[in-house]
Amino acid sequence: MSNFLFKEESVNDSLTAKAKKNKVWRILVIDDDESVHQVTRLVLADANIEHRNLEIISAYSSIEAREILLKDDTFCMAFVDVVMETDHAGLELVEWIRNTLKNQAIRLILRTGQAGSAPEAKVIKEFDINDYKEKTDFTASKMNTTVYASIRAYRDIMTIQRSLDAFKQLIKATHDLLKINQFKPFGSAALEHLLTLMDVDSSALYIARSQLEYDETSSNLIIACTGKYVSESDSLETSDISSDVKRLIQKAFDNKKHYFTDEIFVGYYETSDNSVSVLYIEFEDDAEHFKANLAELFATNVALILDSLSKQHEIEKTQKELLYIVGEAIEARSKETGSHVHRVALICELLAKKLQLSEAFINAIRLAAPLHDIGKVIIPVNLLHKPGKLDDNEWEIMKTHADAGFQLLSKSKTSVSKLGARLAHYHHENWDGSGYPDGLIGEEIPLEARIMAIADVFDALGSTRCYKEKWSNIEIKAFLIEQRGKKFEAKLIDVFMENYDEFCQIRLLNPDDSAF
Numbered sequence: 001m002s003n004f005l006f007k008e009e010s011v012n013d014s015l016t017a018k019a020k021k022n023k024v025w026r027i028l029v030i031d032d033d034e035s036v037h038q039v040t041r042l043v044l045a046d047a048n049i050e051h052r053n054l055e056i057i058s059a060y061s062s063i064e065a066r067e068i069l070l071k072d073d074t075f076c077m078a079f080v081d082v083v084m085e086t087d088h089a090g091l092e093l094v095e096w097i098r099n100t101l102k103n104q105a106i107r108l109i110l111r112t113g114q115a116g117s118a119p120e121a122k123v124i125k126e127f128d129i130n131d132y133k134e135k136t137d138f139t140a141s142k143m144n145t146t147v148y149a150s151i152r153a154y155r156d157i158m159t160i161q162r163s164l165d166a167f168k169q170l171i172k173a174t175h176d177l178l179k180i181n182q183f184k185p186f187g188s189a190a191l192e193h194l195l196t197l198m199d200v201d202s203s204a205l206y207i208a209r210s211q212l213e214y215d216e217t218s219s220n221l222i223i224a225c226t227g228k229y230v231s232e233s234d235s236l237e238t239s240d241i242s243s244d245v246k247r248l249i250q251k252a253f254d255n256k257k258h259y260f261t262d263e264i265f266v267g268y269y270e271t272s273d274n275s276v277s278v279l280y281i282e283f284e285d286d287a288e289h290f291k292a293n294l295a296e297l298f299a300t301n302v303a304l305i306l307d308s309l310s311k312q313h314e315i316e317k318t319q320k321e322l323l324y325i326v327g328e329a330i331e332a333r334s335k336e337t338g339s340h341v342h343r344v345a346l347i348c349e350l351l352a353k354k355l356q357l358s359e360a361f362i363n364a365i366r367l368a369a370p371l372h373d374i375g376k377v378i379i380p381v382n383l384l385h386k387p388g389k390l391d392d393n394e395w396e397i398m399k400t401h402a403d404a405g406f407q408l409l410s411k412s413k414t415s416v417s418k419l420g421a422r423l424a425h426y427h428h429e430n431w432d433g434s435g436y437p438d439g440l441i442g443e444e445i446p447l448e449a450r451i452m453a454i455a456d457v458f459d460a461l462g463s464t465r466c467y468k469e470k471w472s473n474i475e476i477k478a479f480l481i482e483q484r485g486k487k488f489e490a491k492l493i494d495v496f497m498e499n500y501d502e503f504c505q506i507r508l509l510n511p512d513d514s515a516f
Contacts, residue, residue, distance in 0.1 A: 023052050023201075024052050024053050024054060024055040025049060025050075025052050025053070025054050025055070025076050025077075025151050026054075026055045026057060026072075026074050026075045026076060027044070027054055027055065027056050027057070027075065027076065027077050027078070027079070027147070028057050028058075028059060028065065028068065028069070028075045028077075028078040028079070029056055029057070029058050029059070029078070029079045030059045030060075030061075030062065030064075030065040030078060030079065030080045030081060030084075030090070030093065031060070031079065031081040031084070031111070032060050032061060032081065032084045032085075033081070034060075036079075036081070036111075036135070037056075037058045040056060040079065040143070041056050043140045043143050043144065044056065044143070044144070044147060047144065047147065049147070049148055049151050049152075050151070050152075050155065054147070057075070060084075061084055061085055061089070062084055062085060062089040062090065062092065062093040063085070065078075065080075065093055066093065066096065069097065069101060069103070070101070073103060075106050076106065076107065076150070076151050076154040076155075077106060077107035077108070077109060077130075077147070077150040077151065077154060078097075078106055078107070078108055078109070079109050079111050080093060080094060080108055080109065080110050080111065080129075081111055081112065081113075082110060082111070082112040082114070082123075083112065083113070083114050087114075090110060090112075091110075091123065091127055094108055094110070094127050094128065094129055095127065095128075098128045104128075104157075105154060105157050105158060105161065106154070107130045107131075107150035107151075107153055107154050108128070108129045108130050108131075109129070109130060109131045109132075109133060109146055109150065110123060110127075110129045110131070110132045110133065111133050111134075111135055111138060112132075112133075112134060112135065113134070113135040113136065130150060130153070131146055131150070133146065159196065162196040163193065163196045165196075184222065184223055184224065184225075184234065187206060187223040187224030187302055188224045188225055188226060188230070190224065190298065190302060191204055191206055191224040191225075191226055191298065191302075192226045194294060194295070194298045195226065195281075198290055198291055198294060200281075200283065200290050201283070201284040202226070202227060202281050202282055202283045202284055203226060203227025203228040203229050203281075203282045203284065204224070204225065204226045204227060204229065204279070204280060204281040204282070205222060205224070205225050205229050205236075205241070205245075205249070205279075205280040206222070206223055206224035206225070206277065206278075206279050206280075206299065206302065207220050207221065207222060207223070207236055207249055207277060207278045207279075207280070208220075208221050208223050208275065208276075208277040209221070209253065209275070209276050209277065209278075219235060219237070220235065220236035220237060220249070220253075221234055221235065221236070222234055222235065222236055222239065223302070224302065227282075227284070229241060229282075236249065245280065245282075248264070248266055248280065249266065249278050249280055251266075252266045252267070252268045252278045252280075253268070253276065253278055255268075256268050256270075256276075258292075260292070262283070263282065263283055264280070264281065264282050264283065265279070265280075265281040265283070265290065265292070265295065266278060266279070266280050266281075267279040267280075267292070267295055267296065267299060269296065269299045269300055275307045277299055279295055279298070279299045281295070339510045339511065339512055340459055340460070340463060340512075341369065341370035341372075341373075342370070342510055343459050343506055343507055343510045344369050344370070344372070344452070344455045344456055344459050345365075345366050345367075345369035345370055346366070346506045346510065347454075347455035347458060347459060347503055347506055348365045348366060348369045348448075348451050348452060348455045349362055349365065349366040349369075350499070350502060350503065350506065351451050351454065351455065351492070351495065351496060351503075352365055352451060354495050354496075354498075354499050355451075355492070355495060357447075361448075364415060364416055364419050365419065365423075365448050365451065365452075367416045368416050368417070368419040368420035368423055368448075369420075369423065369452065369455070371405070371409060371417075371420035371423065371424060372405070372420070372423040372424055372427050372452055372456065373401065373405065373424070374405045374408055374409065374420070374424055375400070375401035375402055375403065375404035375405025375406070375407075375408065375424055376401045376405075377404075377408075378400065378401065378404045379397065379398060379400070379401050380397070383397060383398055399428070399436050399437060400437075401424075402424060402425055402426075402427070402428055402436065402437045403425060403437050404424075405420075405421070405424025405425065406421045406422075406424050406425035408421075408424075409421035409424055419448055422446045422448055422449060423448055423449055423452050425437070425449075426438075426440065426445055426446055426449035427449045427452040427453050427456055428453070429445045429449060429453070430453075430486065430487045430488075431445070431450070431485060431486060431487060431488055431489050431490075432485070432486050432487070434486075434487075435487070442489075450488070450489050450492055451492065453487070453488060454480070454488050454492055454493065454496055457480075457487075457488075458476060458480065458496075458503065459507065461475070461476045461479065462476055462507050463512065473500075473504050477497070477500060480493055480496065480497070481493065481497065
């Protein structure tokens, strides 16, 4: 439950004294008669609509109006004279605005002093205008009424448009919602959608803090940001957000309370025993339409989703590390210590990416790769440590590790373990059918095993083993090319060679004494 009690706390003076932006409603007057411009300015001089003043911009021809509108799309409405350069210049301008400029938001009010040249019924029917006024009957009172109605209509159209844009962002972000590293775009889109629906112009931050009883570390993660606070940083501490804002957020965490002024809203929420969050909103205009209960609904639900994803991510991370540990333990038993299994996983991942395989496949082969030699647990240590060449009988025993690994992993029902079983079973098969244990040929060999065959040999040749010295990158490259179409699939070798330096970089960045 969130502690939703508003306290009249003083906030930092520099934020409290911040002046609101001087926003205005911009109106374009298009008429070749100077007196019309003067009268319009006089009538609307003191108007204030939705807490904004009016700014009148003048254009004295349809050509000048087009030039202005091409450069500026912030006008909420326009008064358009019908007869200017030609008898139908205004009507042609209306068609250009709607059909060529594609501006459907601006409210267009047609004004004419020659009603006979543009009959009202015909014009209203055939042209996309919002009102039709005869100048002789357009009193100050009617002008004010028209302006109020047009601006409110424009405001509602823009609110709908912003809401639609935010909803599109939300749908796009939802596609990747289950990826913890893609949560920020979802949170930001959801927050933007919320503020748009409330018709609140603001910049906002949503910060989550999670701390487990058995882990003393905690951090303030930015999981949603809008407006001027949009940032690539995921951490509040390392972001370039002002120290004043950071202090206010920290104050909410420390005091476990909300703060609400005309300029800012800082909400504190507890979503679970070990997860709390703060929503910071800085209003750029008035906060008249802000709904604190909707903000609470957003904060608690987004935080719960994040908490669930974080736990899922922690489990996946633990599984990944355990797979590496198991793989390293197998390699250590063979005196092939270091980061071989980690490098092989990275090499398989990179090659799968270069082959433009699915993201699901890429993630799975990265996780399963450390298990490719798990069958070596059944091989006697004296064979694993033998410095010289194995005799025929010893070699037959060594080859059994492929099937043993398959038998161990195939009992699992998880997709990663099943993939690992195929890697263990088939990664010694050769493209030309000369491999083991089944002598498969070409595409009979699973793709993941064809990828692993290259990754395993590439890294093994570049490492010192009890039975051989380390090869140079040039020697390895020559061997791989020589085995193209024999031991390895030609297409995969071609892709590997095109990106050879990147694969060599993996070995360079992950030496045998490095930790995963």
